[in-house]
Amino acid sequence: MAEGRRLKGRDPLGLRRALADRLLPALVAAMALLAAFALAGADGAGRLAERWQQGEAGQLLLQLPRDAAPEPVLAQLSALPGVVSVAAVPDERLRQLLAPWLGEVPSLPLPQMLAITLRTEADQVALLEAVQGIPGAQLELRSEAVRLAMRLAEGLGTLSLAMLALIGLVGAALVAVATRAGIAARGETIQILHELGARDADIASRFAARLAWLCTLGALAGLAIAIPALWFLAMQALPVVLARDAVASDLPWPLLALLPPAGALIGWGTAWITLRLWLRRLP
Amino acid sequence: MVQMSGVGLRYPEGEGAALSGIDLALAPGSFSWLLGPSGAGKSSLLRLMSLSLRATEGEVVVLDTRIAQLKRSGFPALRRRIGVVFQDYRLLPHLSVYENAALPLRIQGLTEARLAADIREILRWVGLLERADSPPAALSGGEQQRLAIARAVVSRPALLVADEPTGNLDATQARRVIALLREMHRMGTTVIIATHSEALPEEYPAPTLRLAAGRLVSHG
């Protein structure tokens, strides 16, 4: 008996019934599913871009003035950590590459080019520092194609951020509507508590806690659907795009793990604000 | 304890003033009757004292606090020092009898361990201890009224405002309730009771305020 009393005492507004755990969590689950897809899209685009960039990072070109002696530079750069190889690009190869733009002009003075292969993109820092110390040297970091791909990935990232913001807004609107329904069902009770001396913050935080909980439930349910779906997509897409099988780390786990707390935050904040605005009308 | 000068009240949806030109003072520790025919404004006057309405005119001072000057954040603490028996009880339908009585103490943040004894004592006094786990809807009108009274006194308020607290009770129960309210008064609470029964004030003589058509016609 005492246990039952205490449990009921924690819900003086009767919110467990006024804000039932059916419709809102279902709607939040749908929003969480969309959010998970947007996150996975952004993450996938980011990883792909990173991969292109890394592939290109293996193919850096360093331009030296015509009259510079390449040997010391070759020796210096080869010794850098992360540099796999440094080789002078032969004149004939260079002329071959430039022919489409310059035509056959054997007399044209060409700069000297060194092709540098790096192990990973991270190794660029040491290289950049070294290059700064070489007079007249210019490093061609990224090709135009990679720059385009980067811009595409950035665009995709922005798009999914906008989608996430939209999903957040719609979610907040859902919570506001649910909170108003709860207020409509419990308006009299809220007024009584108010008149007995309950603080606005106490009343608001009870609603906020309930809605945060419902949104967390919804987000978890959404994830429960999103994760198998994303895994299925990864299994289909990765063999085609990256020529390998999907592994667990291909899913953006940390981002997905943020969805329930983000849902809770939206639920809490929206309910809190809705309640505080409504309570201001009471004397 | 309570002072009003030139107080008037207009309801937003009401035509005309529900109260006008009210001047009164309730001394600390006093016990008063508030009499008047139905519609005279008794409930309205008590709602001004219990801070569930704000006067539209004049000055109201409750528990040494000028209400007009009080910041919004100051109201809850002041309301907790006032016990109210609402004419329409205003019980919470989804809470048990026990939890309804416990509400003022829960709002004060007391733990179950600290409030349980007080709740049982007050429920025993109003004869509802056996019904502690029932919902209010399962109580008779008189039992609901006694629960409303229990809730109003359980926090030992400095000011007790009771609106027709015996309207639904038989003579024996009514006497019991008045005895409880007089006991509160004896322990230092300022008590004001609205009723349209002339019999009770005759049985328990005390200073009497009379309202007619929103005006105070006698005081003392």
Ligand SMILES: Nc1ncnc2c1ncn2[C@@H]1O[C@H](COP(=O)(O)OP(=O)(O)OP(=O)(O)O)[C@@H](O)[C@H]1O
């Ligand atoms: N919420 C309201 N809105 C508009 N007018 C109201 C409201 N409450 C009360 N009134 C009006 O104010 C006047 C005083 O009402 P009040 O309830 O204070 O009377 P009362 O003396 O308590 O009556 P009773 O003995 O029947 O309880 C009445 O004319 C009533 O119609």
Ligand SMILES: [Mg+2]
């Ligand atoms: Mg009345």
